[in-house]
Amino acid sequence: MAEIAYREALNQALAEEMQRDPRVFLMGEEVARYNGAYKVSQGLLDRFGSARVVDTPISELGFAGLGVGAAMVGLRPVIEMMTWNFAILAMDQIVNNAAKLRHMSGGQLRCPIVFRGPGGAGGRLSSQHSQALEANYVHFPGLKVVAPGTPADAKGLLKSAIRDENPVIFIEGELLYGTRGEVPEGEHVVPIGLAEVKRAGTDVTIITWSRMLTACVLPAAEALAAQSVSAEVIDLRSLRPFDQEAISRSVKKTNRVVIVEEGWGFAGVGAHLADFIQRELFDELDAPVLRVHGLDVNMAYAANLERAIQPSAERITQAVQQVLYR
DSSP states (O other): OEEEEHHHHHHHHHHHHHHHOTTEEEEETTSSTTOOTTSTTTTHHHHHOTTTEEEOOSOHHHHHHHHHHHHHTTOEEEEEOSOTTGGGGGHIIIIIIITTHHHHTTTSOOOOOEEEEEESOOSSOOGGGOOOOHHHHHTSTTOEEEOOOSHHHHHHHHHHHHHOSSOEEEEEEGGGTTOEEEEOSSOOOOOTTOOEEEEOOSSEEEEEOTTHIIIIIHHHHHHHHTTTOOEEEEEOOEEESOOHHHHHHHHHHHOOEEEEEEEESTTOHHHHHHHHHHHHSGGGOSSOOEEEEEOSSOOOSSHHHHHHHSOOHHHHHHHHHHHTTO
């Protein structure tokens, strides 16, 4: 094990996969000479050259389309969006082409492409640059969506995403890049679709993903432990497909569920998870499923209001106490 930053874990995954497979290339705004807006592509231009680490104009729709075309003819592009807020401009290529090519060609065409970049709050970047948009992408058949919350999962899932034969949406918490954690040395691959229990417990299941894991869920679990509440924390990691078996095992053990997501509650990922649990596991529940999510407002610029809008350990603790009828 080696302790490295989240951005370094992503860099390792990119370098290892580019070394392993000459079809893999990275393309996006400032990924080459500037080493990436968040320094994820540090050193890759010097190592692999300008044919495989490609700076683009500020045209998300254009270079997303170029990537889709490259994937169709046998390459394996990794398209970096400087932020998922900008990827809204590329939605047509992502959802009308990448997600549908295999279906519309009757299986004759494949689109092994990864769209990756930072999502969620960025730290006083205001409403246009602080959106957790994963619910947009899980809606579409044909896309896989992952959102790792630790350096180890970031590396392992990015390697899996690059090797996958389908388009993968890879969302990196914008405030996670500098966080550190242990990453296994050597080959480390995390399968898409597999959740992980980050903390075992018996009284309540807390389901989350991406930055919420370390920002507020694990701290909430610690606070609950001091109140003699044993919380099991499931890091979903993969949002589509999601690990139904891991959720089922945990709910059958704890009989209570709180879902935590950074994004808005209306039609969010958590809404689908709650539907699944209350539809498939209703007889296992001793309380309604509760959700803790971002408030239904646009993100504020002021730091105190930005914090107030997002989920917190305090709000999670209150939700847990509610499902425990305390």
